[in-house]
Amino acid sequence: MTGQAHTGRPRRLLRNLSSKIASIPMMLTAVVIFLGGTTWTVVYSFTNSKLLPRANFVGLDQYERLWDAPRWIVSIQNLAIYGALTLVFSLVMGFVLAALMDQKIRFENTFRTIFLYPFALSFIVTGLVWQWILNPEFGVQSVVRALGWTSFTFDPLYNADIVIYGVLIAGLWQGTGLVMCLLLAGLRGIDEDIWKAARVDGIPMWKTYLFIIIPMMRPVFITTLVIIASGIVKVYDLVVAQTSGGPGIASEVPAKYVYDYMFQAQNLGQGFAASTMMLVTVAIIIVPWAYLEFGGRKRV
């Protein structure tokens, strides 16, 4: 692409050369690490690798065992519950907070900082603090009981039926602030005239949000969704720090199953099979959507 006076069509490969050179790190990451690493994982999920990866193929054995394992089933169920609730609650809470923040309020900076600061803390810290607050011996429950309501029971982390909601409380605490920020940013990007038009037309505020503003914020919601969803699939540290998967196996999640079987049980094959199942699920949901969303569109 230099200033040389050539009249022929340049070689396909040389067109946009700087851009291609600049994108080499991205291409390498995409192909070698993400694609290559994934392929490697999938291939080795058909082996009986233990501590070290070894190409000793055993067909679908690892997968059969995986789907026979009660812990894996519980993990999948937990991820589904945690994922669905996180998506719904962080979007709803995030949006409500963002909408409130968008009302020309006083102390906006203070409120925003308060909502956002947990995001600066790691999941390990988040898990620890909430483990503590939710501990019935000296957390919320004991405080309420000390106030006189002695039959009060609030021990989500020690009740297998609701433990995943205890994790959810902590997860939302950490992540909603970012969602609020993203959506607030989206709200600020909406043309002022839209609000004027809606007011002139006498549309109630909640209806304006629901039917006009939210559909207009589709791109922001998509970015937000990518960030939340990728966090949900990877949830691991939070559970480890807060419950270690307990009580029993009641709060296990897939990423923890993968990690425990890879490194604690030293059964790489099993861990890889589990991660392959995770990847397949993600791929089925994400790939078609991602390609429609990010690919194929031409800029003129």
Added chain:
Amino acid sequence: MRFMAAALAATVVLPSAAAYATDLEVTHWWTSGGEAAAVAEFAKAFDATGNKWIDGAIAGAGSTARPIMVSRLTGGDPMGATQFNHGRQAEELVEAGLLRDLTDVATRENWKEIIKPASLLDSCTVDGKIYCAPVNIHSWQWLWLSNAAFETAGVPVPKNWDEFVAAAPALEKAGIVPLAVGGQAWQAAGAFDVLMVAIAGKDTFNKVFKDKDADVAAGPDMARVFKAAEDARRMSRGTNVQDWNQATNMVITGKAGGQIMGDWAQGEFALAGKVAGKDYTCLPGLGVNEVISTGGDAFYFPVLADEEKSKAQEVLASTLLAPATQVAFNLKKGSLPVRGDVDLAAANDCMKKGLDILAKGNVIEGTDQLLSADSQKQKEDLFSEFFANPSMTPEDAQKRFAAIIASAD
């Protein structure tokens, strides 16, 4: 005695070491107070040889430290030495040629003779070659009881498991959790193994875990163990803690009647200033069947290109097993030394009970040695679920247990 031992250690290793003084990075997951103090004894002894111990401590055994160690090894950036669970877990690293053959050092220092029980060295042996240096013996089979708790409940301190079960209602009435079991999975699985040896005996234990006999695992002896586990589950309700030492703390403070935990728990009692026999009672083999397991910790030495560091590795290996180091280390760690020829005069009552049983040869191998990490993990998953979920029947659990044994390698 300490001075003597140190001097002895110095004379053993100094001559060969002085010429090869070098830094050696040692990774391990002993990070708490008592553990760190114990490691410091190793470091002190190693530094005394003129080399330098570079400490690479990472808290959190299996989940955190292991992937780091394995990554360093496979990534071609090995440390000088590393703690690892010996037995089945390191086999593959040995087979991959990543770990160093210590047979020369072992022969020179006559490990075969001095290491007791011999099963410890067997766990380090692959194809007749020795790959690790065992440093201590930990036994699991202890029931720790709080004398104060039983006093509060108005019942005598039990002398065995059955009495303990019988005393449970009284404890509960007094608002005391009879049996503290921490939430982490390994604690439930460990407690079950202890119940198994105590109730079904050594033979059943070996048939199930050593021979992987699924029929025995599904049989009537094991059914009794599962019944006992159900008792334990009922007695453990109300233990709202995760870590084992928090559970131990419940016993120490009299909030719980007892805990099934390994010998490392007595470190906690000692730290809290409690005296065995007066403040707390320890029942090896749950007071039913006085057998202890001989698991423990070991150090492995990766293959290094640097010749001087390789020499230093040999010095470290022999330092770890030197009598003086063994005494100093194990007293701090609360574990038993791997050699029978050292004097543990400073040991407390419970430790002495353990030493007696060890001397009698009433030992079994630890489950870490007998089962692969994979089977161990499956077992943990099962018992952690069993202990947390009262609706799971002992029969169901036994069925799943037998299936795990059947598929174990």
Added chain:
Amino acid sequence: MQKSVSIKDLSLSFGAVNVLENLNLDIGDGEFLVLLGSSGCGKSTLLNCIAGLLEPTGGQIFIKNKNVTWEEPKDRGIGMVFQSYALYPQMTVEKNLSFGLQVAKMPRPEIDKRIARAAEILQIGPLLKRKPSELSGGQRQRVAIGRALVRDVDVFLFDEPLSNLDAKLRSELRVEIKRLHQSLRNTMIYVTHDQIEALTLADRIAIMKSGVIQQLADPNTIYNAPRNMFVAGFIGSPSMNFLRGEIAGRDGHPVFVTNGVEFALDGYGASEALQPGRKVVLGVRPEHVAVNAEGAETHQATVDIEEPMGADNLLWLKHAGHTLSVRVGGARRFAPGTAVKLSFDMGLASLFDAGTEERI
């Protein structure tokens, strides 16, 4: 005239969509050519191809007889002015002007000389130290033109440069661009959807639709002799009146018949024989219909709506089942319902084939 820009068989498609198809266009040296069309007709795409900002799928582009089809924009000898001005927001006006020259490693004195000249021509001297955000829309567009000016190029490309300005500024700047062209005599290619700009500025207009040039001619021809119904309808405000009907013969002379009303075609210069029975469309501009004039042939009509516009007065009339727009002098007022007589100037009318919509 010497050719300045020459486009041969240019095609461009995005996937299955053909935006330009085998387009040919020659632009003379010093000519002011306007590309006119509604949005999506391909006019901006064509301009971007000439600028080298889009790669054509086929065909060639020559500038000053040099094949530049695959040249970088900077090597084509062009300057470009954008609708949104596209001034670099973080740079002062002076930096904006000098950026391209610095990139080309031009010596500083020469850069200063050129900036001074551009500033003088465009009267932006006092603005040089300011940032774009401190300028008004009109000033910004002057700077944008200045940026093309300092490059001292053969060809200026304008991409709807006045569309973001208000009506008053637009007409002021329009005059200025015309003055600029008259003094510089550069080739200018100017994209717009505004027919006034096109008619006032252009030496020639190329009217585009769906990637095809419909007509390329001087403004007068475009206005008075549109080649097809699209061009006829696109140019002029209000639009040309279209009457659908057919050719009939009366006394050997062709006449146009619609809804039973006849129009003599004697004054119309047809390019081919007008066969009776042929379906055609008669096009008459509002100003080419006389109201209540003394003439050979008159038609009855009724005033429906009157739109006084100051200088003009626009009448909407009912005539033979059609609605006609007719322009009369501002002083002539007609109340709705008034019956009037119309006479049509066939010499300035257009006749199109009803099927092909081409001019006959």
Added chain:
Amino acid sequence: MSDSVALKSAPAAASKAEPWGAKPRRALSGRNIMLYGTLIVAALYYLLPLYVMIVTSLKGMPEIRLGNIFSPPLEITFEPWAKAWASACTGLNCDGLSRGFWNSVRITVPSTLISILVASVNGYALANWKFRGADIFFTILIVGAFIPYQVMIYPIVIVLREMGIYGTLTGLVIVHTIFGMPILTLLFRNYFSALPEELFKAARIDGAGFWQIYLRIMLPMSLPIFVVAMILQITGIWNDFLFGVVFTRPEVYPMTVQLNNIVNSVQGVKEYNVNMAATLLTGAVPLIVYFVSGRLFVRGIAAGAVKG
């Protein structure tokens, strides 16, 4: 085709900070009570853990054992802070978090800079110089954001080993660059796409090439999104434990390793006050970054995320 984005679109709109809702009426209207009531309740939920952390870190152990975690300290002590910073033990090294602080800085600074640099160039190439197949790579990247890190450890160990940079700071920087790439590239791509395309065209007419346009036109206009990327990366990298420990040696272990060792030690009495002090100390850097640049964060996100 001619209706290109006007100059005032994204960055300018983003720099306007005033919200558009309805105008506030009287101070004590029902609406305001609802509005501030909700905000304050939410703020309490968010502040509670921080309060607990701070209060606990200022108590002595005996007081903590007494119970109520919400009660303010009877006797304020800074000892836990001193201990966490200077004398908490990691194995044999008893110099607290201070040991890892500079290591964390040494890891975070280059990792943040390089990952942002690479991702911004990616985003720029994707937005302005899209080449055939670029979308496929980008799609892979986005899907890659969903892969649990742990799964990638072994493949990356192998790749770094083959490159001969396993165990070096360079290797760690590359790892952070890789895992920061999906989200950052998405943000930068969106941001650059939202910039008026005509600016890019004008610069090309002016003869600027790929790098000149990036450095002289795009970079100066991108402060908000760089702030966002910086905040995200500093937070992520500073809080990272797994990569810091898997891909380096003990002498450069980050602060989080010491935090893990203090917090996760399996034996001994849990010193909650020291744990909390250590947690707050470790979180201090990202927290300060948030407090200082929170306003720019929203602005940057506004510019970067609005366009999909």
